[in-house]
Amino acid sequence: MALNASPTSSIFKRKSAASPPPKTAASYLSALSAADARRLKAHAPTATPALSLSSSITSDSEDSVLHEKEAYASVAGLEMPLCPPTSEQVFTTVHSEFGHCAREEFRSVSEHTPGTVLKHVAREPPYYIVISTYISYLILICIGHIRDFLGKRFYPRAYRHLMPQDGYAPLNSDFDSFYTRRLKRRMDECFGQPVTGVAGRTIMLLDRYSPDYNATQIFTGTRTRALNISSYNYLGFGQATGGCADAVEESIRRYGVSSAGARLAGGASDLHGQAEALVARFVGQEDALISSMGFATNSAYIPALVNKGCLVISDELNHASIRFGVRLSGANVRMFPHNDMGALENLLREAISQGQPKTHRPWKKILLIVEGIYSMEGTFADLPRIMELKQKYKFYLWVDEAHSIGAVGPHGRGVADYFGIAPRDIDILMGTFTKSFGAAGGYVAGNKALIDRLRVRGYLGAYGESMAPPVLAQVVSSIASIMGVAPPPLTSGSGSTLRLVSTAPDLDAYTGPAPPALLPAWLPSLGAGAAGVTRVRRLAFNARYLHFALNKLGFITYGVPGSPIVPLLLFNPGKMIAFHRMMKAHATPIVVVVVSYPACSLMTTRVRLCVSGAHTKEDMDTVLRACDEIGDVLDLKHGLGKGERWGIDEVCARAVELAAMQTEA
Template identity: 45%
Template sequence: DSNVECCSCCVRTDESCTLYFLVCHVAQVHAASHHDSQYNRPFLESFEETPMLVAVLTYMGYGILTIFGYLRDFLRHWKIERCHIAREKEEQRDFVPLYQDFENFYTRNLYMRIRDNWNRPICSVPGAKVDLMERTSRDYNWTFEYTGRVVLDVINLGSYNYLGFAENTGPCADSAAEITMKYGVGVASTRQEIGNLDRHEELEKLVAKFLGVESAMVFGMGFATNSMNIPALTGKGCLILSDELNHASLVLGARLSGSTIRVFKHNNMQSLEKLLRDAIVHGQPRTHRPWKKILIVVEGIYSMEGSIVRLPEVIDLKKRYRAYLYLDEAHSIGALGSRGRGVVDYFGLDPCDVDVLMGTFTKSFGAAGGYIAGKWELIEYLRSHSHSAVYATSMSPPVVEQIITSMKCIMGEDGTTIGCDRVRKLAENTVYFRRRLREMGFIIYGNEDSPVVPMMLYMPAKIGAFGREMLKRNIGVVVVGFPATPIIESRARFCISAAHTKEMLDRALSVISEVGDLLQLKYSRRRIQPSLSLPCDDIVFEDIDD
């Protein structure tokens, strides 16, 4: 077919579109036009609407839980309810209460019912498979007891081990062990005092080379890389434009900075441009003076949605309105791009167009900590003004060595193709896993190339049920609900790894399908059909008749 429907009000031809996909009344699928020429590859993201019946039943489920929760609180007050675990002990009455009746109502009456799905202790390397310590609870998940039994070889679909470098064998483990014997584990000082090792200096040069920028600086904690550096970059009289789904570390850093914060709709360039235009036209409130700085803060991959930032469009807006851009590549560095250089590499852009490149070593590199990279002047400023740089203890030597070795593998500087093979394997696993889930009828969020795969559960009772049923079948998954997601958009979040074999993924998909049938989770009203007229990586969606 030579015509492709791009929105509800127009039809474009093949010649004017490089991205092919249909927008159904139950889905939102975004595209970039050919004449725009900002994208060098198809940019496909899908966010299927919640079916009306599912939304109604989900609200009813929360309503029933709320009614029974208040009823149980009433019965506890009159000492009719025998279970008083959710209340303060008599001997603690004179202290500040730990559980406020209203503020912690959700925690006491829903979270505690399904708390066994989180904080599960593992006793192995968090690789493609893990070993879990079995535990039980006698008081409705308020406390746990370990049985002494270990659940072996659980397929791990929850860890951020995108490239499989979280391992206890191989070149990374060997290098970390060797450096531990030489330097020890701890540095016991800050970088500005006597905790600056030659390995720290080498790592920073390697990170700058890896990203293609002038300079870089590393920090011992990924969360603090955001929360402690943003306040050093902006302050009073500055404006931060933040995506509504930005990570908590970015939100905290923005708040600590004292800057004015305005939020734009997720990945919505019209919303961002409107805020930029208003900021330029009106300036600061009351005085209408120009803003000292305007900083756009976005992420590479959004960890709850599986979506990828529309970086070419963000950079275009940033240049047009002369703003600064802060890009958090915590999940995208190593996991995107043909060379594993992150979302900048994925879109084939110039890293110098991003003013502040931030990323973490906790995911694709199997280590800990984070980095800030950019121009030499920026990094030198942060060395003396960043709280995380001045006051925090230096990164542990074996952690540094883990990062150096894994990064050299990705760059091919180790003399092997291990890194390139893993980057390619991750991309293949991601496309395969996402496609199979859609074929089964699940609602999947995010970009086709994102290794973060959210699968919608919706109803509160199914959050805990899905996690437990999967674990019974030796599959470890992460389930997420309110307040980490909107109240009716509870989900399971799968993280795909290059360490997963096709057999592992097929086994996991088979179990997901089985549990999906058991819990009736196949909500999608779309059916995937292969199209001969489209490239092999594209898919066409059709409505399924009710």
């Protein structure tokens, strides 16, 4: 259960024989300038580069101008596929950023099957796991308080930041900082892993160690390329090469790197308008409003919709940005248990019948806020049942699709697409561009009257910085890659002139391709959307396969099949850093995100596996084999009885069968 970091970490096992990169700031800047000069001399811009997917070469891309290949040891399968492609297989992506996988059986359709149980029932661990976890926290808390008590008396200078100074109250409260100082810091290695390069299918870790129990971290000068199962790069658009990267590069030439102002103060451009029109078309709403930060989208626009005299009903597991926005609005808030539709209906009946507190006047408006996919649980909102309640009780609905837009649905259009619900039946659709689209920022979509009000009443319009043009280009190109672009057909008119035919078949359906009029004329050709749909289908297969496979191996997982977030329960605090280190020290290094309090309860410490369409079936096999080995060592397999479990070889061999399952067997 030891949580302190050891100076002799496993990272020293993979040191390269080559000389390490420069360690001082001066030498680093000098090497960087020299490398830039070499690149400019070698790649003089003689002509405009080709702006198409074909510009994505199959060789490895540079993660750093300092020749990273000399600073780390290569691991088989991470940079180049173990099985080389045949002459018929042509890949236009870099394998380390987006894995090469041409087999159609490793694809699934992301959609809800009517009649299947949506509600997740959490499995309980054995009693000895619960008791040992409580005892572990009790020991850590007792030792922490003893060390604080003795330290304040024998080492007062080390604790001066916690004690009053010259009549001033301490800025860092002793109670608030206790968990950080005495629990989190001892296992800080698994929370703040520094990286460099492209956060794609693989990622480059900066190796480090701590000689003083994580009070300081020392970089070794070496780097480790690891399989990335921790980023929100759900569709693999976080690439340094490809059509989206070409579009970003061209946008910098045309618009620069910043809009240099707020939307209502000279920071709006034609690219902003085109992006908003495309987002509205993509999510199936009348209009959309984009902002430069996803967290601020909730916290700034919720107060523009509700205020004193309004009621907000919120799922108990809603994101902190939603809670913050509701608190700023001044509206009354009531919470209901996560995805408990019976409790929600009872709450609605009580709220409508009783009205406002004290006066019992009717509420000005009632707004229900849920998330499409809950980031810590991997569960979907029960949208079909919510829509039934909406028709019955006439409340407004706000759906936060930060983790679901682009990641689920047959067309990648989010939870409405996943459940087959008309998106305009939902009043407000909110989402972010940070996850599936490999960009940054957020959006709010709804009817035009609503969006026009938010443009003026929302804080971000007047005070928030406008989204940068390169980020906008990434958003537009990635969405267009998923939607596909309808080619404008040409027909002969009178004489020798040609005229455009106004629409393509089924162009008015929101699941159809994007009209060329919504895209910038300089945007590179992104095809008919086949590549984007393939990413969605690859993500669906990987998510379903990993979810069912972990359950068959005996692990306790949260979430539902099809969610790109697969939480694997660890429970004991000592297992967090152990799991992180053992995954990183695996034959194929794997970087994972460990989640603990306050993001989840103390008892449900977990590792959150984030699946991507950039991963291949072999990558999922690698993760499963590593989890299987580590699960035996750390005693993590408490989900199924001994007779119901599958072996790891059987799981990998029956991957297609697992991904096709509808419910837990």
